[in-house]
Amino acid sequence: MRFMMLMIPKGYETAEPGTMPATDAVEAMMAYNRELQQAGVLVSLEGLHPLSMGARVSFKRGEPTVTDGLYVEANEVLGGFWMIQVASREEAIEWARRCPASDNEVIEVRQVQEFEDFPEDIQQAASDYEG
Numbered sequence: 001m002r003f004m005m006l007m008i009p010k011g012y013e014t015a016e017p018g019t020m021p022a023t024d025a026v027e028a029m030m031a032y033n034r035e036l037q038q039a040g041v042l043v044s045l046e047g048l049h050p051l052s053m054g055a056r057v058s059f060k061r062g063e064p065t066v067t068d069g070l071y072v073e074a075n076e077v078l079g080g081f082w083m084i085q086v087a088s089r090e091e092a093i094e095w096a097r098r099c100p101a102s103d104n105e106v107i108e109v110r111q112v113q114e115f116e117d118f119p120e121d122i123q124q125a126a127s128d129y130e131g
Contacts, residue, residue, distance in 0.1 A: 002043065002085050002112040003092035009079040010104040013072075015050035028100040036084060036095065047080035079105075083112075 012019075021029075036042035048054075054069040086092050089111065096107040115123060 001088065001092075002083060002114070003089070004110050004112060005082045005084065005092065005096050005099075006108040006110065007079045007081065007101070008076050008106045008108060009102075010076075010106070012079050013051055013074040013077045015052060017050060017053045019050050019052075025100075025102065032098065032100050033082075035098070036082065041084045041086050041091075041095065043083040043085050045080070045082040048078055051077045076106075 033042070033045060036045075051069045051072055051074060056067045056069070056072050058065050058067065084092060084095060086095065089109070092109050092111075096109050099107055101107060115126070118126070
């Protein structure tokens, strides 16, 4: 089973462009990332620049509207993610619990929807996609 662990750092929604984490926090996180890798569960991981450097595209009545990241109002934003391959939801949660996160960070654990998870009619509708 694949799970995505989403890092949600409080305060990152207002971080200035170019904001970087503290060196000691990065060192602790890299040790954790090595643990995931050595355990053979890590599929991928990425950190994300602050929302102030991005944009949001919203759709009202089917019309896309782009809001520059400097002007987005948000309560929570993603700071990064890990994709892991584990045997169960409980194992994914245990890996999230081991993360050296700080008091202002939350990790959301979400299972990836695999093709086989969908009912037959949806599998049929998506069967010609080559992804």
